[in-house]
Amino acid sequence: MSDLSSLHVWRERDLRGRMPWYRAVADNLAPAKFRIAGRVPVSVSLSAPEEQLWAELDARTPQFLELWHRIRDGSSALPARHRSAVSLLDLCRELGYRMLAHCNFCRYDCGVDRARGEKFGTCRLGAESRVSSYFHHLGEELVYRGAAGSGTIFFTSCNMRCAFCQNGDISTDKDNGRVASPRTLATMAWLLRMEGCHNINWVGGDPTIHLHSILHAISLLEELEPTEADLAAALPVKADWRFGFRVDRRLAEHAGAFNAPMLWNSNFFMTDPAMKLLRIVMDVWLPDFKFGPGSCAPLLSKTPFYWETVTTNLKLIHDWSEDFTIRHLVMPDHVECCTRPVLEWVAQHMPDAPVNIMDQYHPDNFCDPASPKFNPKYRDLARRVTREELARAFRQAEALGVRFEALSCEKQINRVSV
Numbered sequence: 001m002s003d004l005s006s007l008h009v010w011r012e013r014d015l016r017g018r019m020p021w022y023r024a025v026a027d028n029l030a031p032a033k034f035r036i037a038g039r040v041p042v043s044v045s046l047s048a049p050e051e052q053l054w055a056e057l058d059a060r061t062p063q064f065l066e067l068w069h070r071i072r073d074g075s076s077a078l079p080a081r082h083r084s085a086v087s088l089l090d091l092c093r094e095l096g097y098r099m100l101a102h103c104n105f106c107r108y109d110c111g112v113d114r115a116r117g118e119k120f121g122t123c124r125l126g127a128e129s130r131v132s133s134y135f136h137h138l139g140e141e142l143v144y145r146g147a148a149g150s151g152t153i154f155f156t157s158c159n160m161r162c163a164f165c166q167n168g169d170i171s172t173d174k175d176n177g178r179v180a181s182p183r184t185l186a187t188m189a190w191l192l193r194m195e196g197c198h199n200i201n202w203v204g205g206d207p208t209i210h211l212h213s214i215l216h217a218i219s220l221l222e223e224l225e226p227t228e229a230d231l232a233a234a235l236p237v238k239a240d241w242r243f244g245f246r247v248d249r250r251l252a253e254h255a256g257a258f259n260a261p262m263l264w265n266s267n268f269f270m271t272d273p274a275m276k277l278l279r280i281v282m283d284v285w286l287p288d289f290k291f292g293p294g295s296c297a298p299l300l301s302k303t304p305f306y307w308e309t310v311t312t313n314l315k316l317i318h319d320w321s322e323d324f325t326i327r328h329l330v331m332p333d334h335v336e337c338c339t340r341p342v343l344e345w346v347a348q349h350m351p352d353a354p355v356n357i358m359d360q361y362h363p364d365n366f367c368d369p370a371s372p373k374f375n376p377k378y379r380d381l382a383r384r385v386t387r388e389e390l391a392r393a394f395r396q397a398e399a400l401g402v403r404f405e406a407l408s409c410e411k412q413i414n415r416v417s418v
């Protein structure tokens with residue numbers, strides 16, 4: 001059994017003492033937040049008007065947080081579950097479906113009724129969620145991949161239109177992959193954790209536009225015992241099934257029930273209502289912080305009000321004392337307009353936040369000259385980042401006191417002297 005907290009990376013200065021809740025849940029020393037939410041009863045019928053449901057969520061969230069903090073500090077154990085009671089977790093699931101009927105998961109706030117599927121918004125999706133693949137991801141940051149991998153579930157489609165998207169095959173093709181019901185999603189998560197993955201990594205595309213399905217899947221996990229039919233529905237898109245991972249309940253249980261930290265790996269272009277629901281079920285967050293406050297976001301991703309949305313959501317998780325790390329991808333010719341303001345904002349508002357300054361940019365999607373999708377207007381992005389550009393980004397981070405080295409240089413590959 002792999003102990004995530006034993007990794008050497010937690011002894012690095014940037015990460016020493018960081019992300020204690022996530023590590024405790026990953027090592028099954030504490031129950032995941034979704035299990036705690038399942039112990040908080042609500043006093044409203046799930047058929048009540050949506051306004052009443054939101055009022056109940058607001059009223060019960062402090063109770064949930066109090067219980068969570070008591071469990072975190074060791075002064076309380078996880079209470080017994082009242083199986084006949086409607087819980088806060090049930091309420092989150094219901095609100096996810098209510099939002100779907102006037103979709104406001106992401107900041108576009110399209111307002112279309114995706115449940116009916118007669119009109120489509122930015123993501124072009126109805127109620128169905130599709131999964132391109134899921135597997136033990138060994139390419140994430142060490143704090144997430146550990147020794148056994150991050151249990152990554154890749155959804156199709158996205159609410160942003162990044163010209164350089166390196167997952168463009170799934171983010172721009174809403175029909176990629178396979179339709180997955182909430183129970184099938186739960187089975188995928190169950191398998192990954194039972195096989196030893198350190199977390200369940202909801203990603204895409206972007207997971208935000210699949211919030212209803214994800215909340216429903218999470219609500220099933222504690223009591224899920226997959227049937228042969230469940231496994232048959234889940235296995236066809238499992239990218240690493242040939243490796244023959246073995247199911248071992250010792251890897252995935254706390255107090256005799258399924259347990260796994262939920263990881264939100266997202267562009268962070270969510271609305272405040274979506275954040276309220278995610279706060280109840282996510283144990284750790286992995287936001288992208290792509291663009292500066294200028295015109296780059298609308299020009300390169302067709303995303304207005306990007307800066308104010310992402311910075312607002314980042315401040316929320318920081319103010320909530322959530323466990324998180326930030327990713328920033330250095331792009332060619334965007335060190336001054338994007339990298340610098342991103343790093344300056346982090347240094348000013350959350351200097352303790354671990355940041356991965358990523359050097360993985362390569363021309364893809366509409367920026368790849370070798371692709372039939374190439375658009376000449378993105379010719380400036382049709383190259384890799386130079387060593388000088390990356391060195392400049394690292395120098396800026398170092399001068400600002402940003403905690404970047406443990407995540408950005410962990411592999412000691414292509415490390416640039418600063």
